[in-house]
Amino acid sequence: MLDQKTIEIIKSTVPVLEVHGEQITTVFYKTMFENHPELLNIFNHANQKQGRQQRALAGTVYAAAKYIDNLEAILPVVNQIAHKHRSLGILPEHYPIVGKHLLIAIKEVLGDAATDEIINAWAEAYGVIADAFISVEAEMYDAAANQRGGWDGFRPFIVEKKVEESEVITSFYLKPVDGKAIASFKPGQYISIKLEIEGEEFTHIRQYSLSDAPGKDYYRISVKKEAGMETPDGKVSNYLHNTVEEGEVLQISAPAGDFFLDTEKNTPVVLLSGGVGLTPMVSMLNTVAELQPEKEVTFIHAAQNGKVHALKDEVAATAAKAKVKSVVFYDQPTEEDRENNSFDVEGYVTKEWLKENVNVEQADFYFCGPVSFMKAINAALKDLGVTEDRIHFEFFGPMASLEA
Numbered sequence: 001m002l003d004q005k006t007i008e009i010i011k012s013t014v015p016v017l018e019v020h021g022e023q024i025t026t027v028f029y030k031t032m033f034e035n036h037p038e039l040l041n042i043f044n045h046a047n048q049k050q051g052r053q054q055r056a057l058a059g060t061v062y063a064a065a066k067y068i069d070n071l072e073a074i075l076p077v078v079n080q081i082a083h084k085h086r087s088l089g090i091l092p093e094h095y096p097i098v099g100k101h102l103l104i105a106i107k108e109v110l111g112d113a114a115t116d117e118i119i120n121a122w123a124e125a126y127g128v129i130a131d132a133f134i135s136v137e138a139e140m141y142d143a144a145a146n147q148r149g150g151w152d153g154f155r156p157f158i159v160e161k162k163v164e165e166s167e168v169i170t171s172f173y174l175k176p177v178d179g180k181a182i183a184s185f186k187p188g189q190y191i192s193i194k195l196e197i198e199g200e201e202f203t204h205i206r207q208y209s210l211s212d213a214p215g216k217d218y219y220r221i222s223v224k225k226e227a228g229m230e231t232p233d234g235k236v237s238n239y240l241h242n243t244v245e246e247g248e249v250l251q252i253s254a255p256a257g258d259f260f261l262d263t264e265k266n267t268p269v270v271l272l273s274g275g276v277g278l279t280p281m282v283s284m285l286n287t288v289a290e291l292q293p294e295k296e297v298t299f300i301h302a303a304q305n306g307k308v309h310a311l312k313d314e315v316a317a318t319a320a321k322a323k324v325k326s327v328v329f330y331d332q333p334t335e336e337d338r339e340n341n342s343f344d345v346e347g348y349v350t351k352e353w354l355k356e357n358v359n360v361e362q363a364d365f366y367f368c369g370p371v372s373f374m375k376a377i378n379a380a381l382k383d384l385g386v387t388e389d390r391i392h393f394e395f396f397g398p399m400a401s402l403e404a
């Protein structure tokens with residue numbers, strides 16, 4: 001437990017952190033990677049370049065500082081991050097490295113304002129926050145390893161089948177090399193893949209949502225080919241698309257993530273996706289169709305046009321079997337799309353459309369897609385009076401804010 005004086009120092013330095021937070025974490029990463037380049041095997045180089053991870057970490061540090069005497073209040077956030085950490089293989093021994101470099105950065109950016117008293121208070125507070133993460137993650141490591149078909153760390157999987165789902169999205173069917181059982185998962189969860197790319201100094205780890213229902217003898221991921229080989233994300237997704245063939249082996253960590261469909265509830269559900277955000281939604285759809293075929297489901301997918309619309313036939317076939325209403329939005333349909341009547345609505349998903357077409361009073365809403373799509377859906381649902389407890393979403397990449 002921190003003493004009252006330390007808590008007061010921490011809370012009074014929050015405004016200072018809010019001004020300098022991003023600068024501090026930028027210096028922190030630079031120094032940490034200089035001293036521990038091996039950590040570049042774990043961190044996403046793309047997020048570092050775009051500063052997204054800096055913002056995510058800064059935000060969590062402010063939140064933790066504000067609630068330092070009541071960390072329970074931020075447990076949902078800790079839980080979400082801990083899932084990501086567990087999936088990546090972050091261990092207790094990594095925490096002191098982060099703590100040390102965070103303090104070095106605070107000192108460097110704040111200069112004389114960072115008195116010994118402030119630095120000591122932050123060292124203590126970081127210890128408390130780190131312990132909270134470490135204990136939540138320890139439970140997750142145990143759960144991942146001890147479930148049926150579970151495992152610790154990364155396990156080799158063979159690419160059994162590769163299926164082109166659209167011009168930009170390809171599915172990979174993955175089976176364990178040891179031929180043994182694989183852990184079940186909740187629809188919406190993801191796995192991490194660790195890749196060694198020839199000619200690259202460090203490994204790359206990326207998360208991909210599982211795109212089929214659980215209970216199979218394979219995991220399926222559906223990966224979008226990102227534009228631009230020169231960006232780290234482009235490099236990884238192009239490598240998977242262009243270089244990883246059937247029969248190749250990939251290193252995979254056990255399923256993780258706190259964004260998943262509540263299969264206990266019987267109330268209606270609306271699954272909304274934009275672009276490759278459809279992957280966790282198809283997993284949810286396939287699961288409901290298998291487990292709760294009587295459940296009222298609306299599956300709404302927005303894509304540019306038919307060329308980039310993935311898993312179209314699969315969704316249509318599932319919808320036909322279960323009580324699912326499927327609606328396809330294209331904002332730039334091609335002539336061929338028009339001739340084939342391959343979409344239902346031209347344009348974007350709007351508040352007005354949702355009001356007329358879905359059960360706003362009772363349904364749970366799950367959504368995933370580009371940030372602009374997520375912001376629009378979130379704002380529309382709030383305007384329509386959908387309560388927070390019925391709104392569930394997932395960001396691909398570090399968390400961001402949906403407000404404004």
Ligand code: HEM
Binds near residue numbers: 039
């Ligand atoms: C991701 C916070 C410790 C490595 C994240 C995210 C946050 C965060 C907010 C983004 C989560 C998301 O995208 O869903 C923290 C806090 C820590 C801590 C507050 C300390 C108390 C660590 C440690 C390591 C680590 C000790 C390893 C040295 C990572 C990595 C990611 C991540 C690799 C994935 C994002 C990326 O690759 O850029 N962390 N973290 N974190 N964290 Fe931590």
